[in-house]
Amino acid sequence: MSLKMSHDKPTPLYLHIGTEKGCPRCGVDEESINHLLFLCLPSRKIWALSAIPSLENIFPRNDLFYNFDFFLRRDKQFGIEEDIFGIFPWIIWYIWKSRNWFIFESVIEPPQETLDFAKQGAKVWSQVIIQLFSPF
Numbered sequence: 332m333s334l335k336m337s338h339d340k341p342t343p344l345y346l347h348i349g350t351e352k353g354c355p356r357c358g359v360d361e362e363s364i365n366h367l368l369f370l371c372l373p374s375r376k377i378w379a380l381s382a383i384p385s386l387e388n389i390f391p392r393n394d395l396f397y398n399f400d401f402f403l404r405r406d407k408q409f410g411i412e413e414d415i416f417g418i419f420p421w422i423i424w425y426i427w428k429s430r431n432w433f434i435f436e437s438v439i440e441p442p443q444e445t446l447d448f449a450k451q452g453a454k455v456w457s458q459v460i461i462q463l464f465s466p467f
């Protein structure tokens with residue numbers, strides 16, 4: 332297990348299980364959470380294919396907290412419809428699954444396929460929520 336220390340304290344952002352710190356998908360020196368979810372090339376392709384706008388110097392950035400803030404609060408600032416951002420948890424989840432599928436099963440999932448799984452997950456989730464809160 333490799334542990335990067337920041338200010339002499341381990342931070343969850345840099346906890347990295349395994350012997351290699353590099354990104355297994357693109358080879359960058361350190362695979363941070365922000366890198367794997369937002370900056371790694373396969374992840375960038377998935378975000379670019381989504382309806383969530385990938386804007387130069389706005390999203391994604393090299394800042395995990397900013398990127399989540401973008402999803403949670405920036406929609407009004409940039410005039411983006413709120414329902415467009417509703418899929419972001421699903422995209423993140425399926426990026427994570429796709430990354431693990433590559434690492435543990437050596438399967439390269441096309442970005443469009445990952446996005447399609449995320450869309451399907453979001454659709455099923457919304458149907459379940461509607462049924463749960465439906466009066467009949």
Ligand SMILES: [Zn+2]
Nearest residue numbers: 354356357371
């Ligand atoms: Zn990478």
